[in-house]
Amino acid sequence: MTDESARQRGAEGDPREHARALIDEKTRRVPDFPEKGIIFQDLSPVLADGDGLASVVDGLIYGLGDVDLVGGIDARGFLIGGAVALRLGVGVLAIRKAGKLPPPTHRREYELEYGTASLELPADGMDLVGKRVLVVDDVLATGGTAIAAVDLLTDVGAEVVAVATIMELDGLGGHERVAKHLGGDIPVTCLWVG
Numbered sequence: 001m002t003d004e005s006a007r008q009r010g011a012e013g014d015p016r017e018h019a020r021a022l023i024d025e026k027t028r029r030v031p032d033f034p035e036k037g038i039i040f041q042d043l044s045p046v047l048a049d050g051d052g053l054a055s056v057v058d059g060l061i062y063g064l065g066d067v068d069l070v071g072g073i074d075a076r077g078f079l080i081g082g083a084v085a086l087r088l089g090v091g092v093l094a095i096r097k098a099g100k101l102p103p104p105t106h107r108r109e110y111e112l113e114y115g116t117a118s119l120e121l122p123a124d125g126m127d128l129v130g131k132r133v134l135v136v137d138d139v140l141a142t143g144g145t146a147i148a149a150v151d152l153l154t155d156v157g158a159e160v161v162a163v164a165t166i167m168e169l170d171g172l173g174g175h176e177r178v179a180k181h182l183g184g185d186i187p188v189t190c191l192w193v194g
């Protein structure tokens, strides 16, 4: 990390401003992927950049309350989840796509901007009751994935304290859907909206 990037990220105020500038500059926007009509927002170049990853992590945790555990959503949420957890000094939990975890599991199905899917969590081996969990992912689109993650964590007795994503796709209603599902008092934060 350079002194310059550290200065830009935090010392001069809100670290989200620098994160937003890098997201704006580096995101790869690909039309008609994975199907016609979808503009795929590929954050790979942002996260592959040291300053980009650090800025995003700082931005995602800005203003957060107490967190015991970070839940990262399969698959791109894993990248952010591990980095955020390390920064917060807590553990990370992989919220997995169906069929990856050995039984017993809890499962929730949901609809995506393109298709349907299921998420799973282990149903034993960990005591998640009462754990304050921050859910992280790269993109919030329709909100279906985030809602399934919230429901799974609720199923295992955890308390979701915030949902944070790097990017929100405007016009799909995801932010409102997730906020409403969480009941209004739990923050849904997205660094960049577009």
Ligand SMILES: O=P(O)(O)OC[C@H]1O[C@H](OP(=O)(O)OP(=O)(O)O)[C@H](O)[C@@H]1O
Binding pocket: 073, 074, 075, 076, 077, 111, 112, 113, 117, 137, 138, 139, 140, 141, 142, 143, 144, 145, 146, 174
């Ligand atoms: O708000 P939603 O409409 O639910 O969409 C958002 C989800 O879609 C993408 O994941 P995807 O299912 O494509 O999986 P991947 O991370 O494995 O590529 C993205 O990483 C989010 O998890």
Ligand SMILES: Nc1ncnc2[nH]cnc12
Binding pocket: 038, 039, 040, 041, 042, 113, 114, 139, 141, 142, 169
């Ligand atoms: N348009 C999109 N770009 C990247 N990830 C997504 N997840 C859901 N919709 C997406």
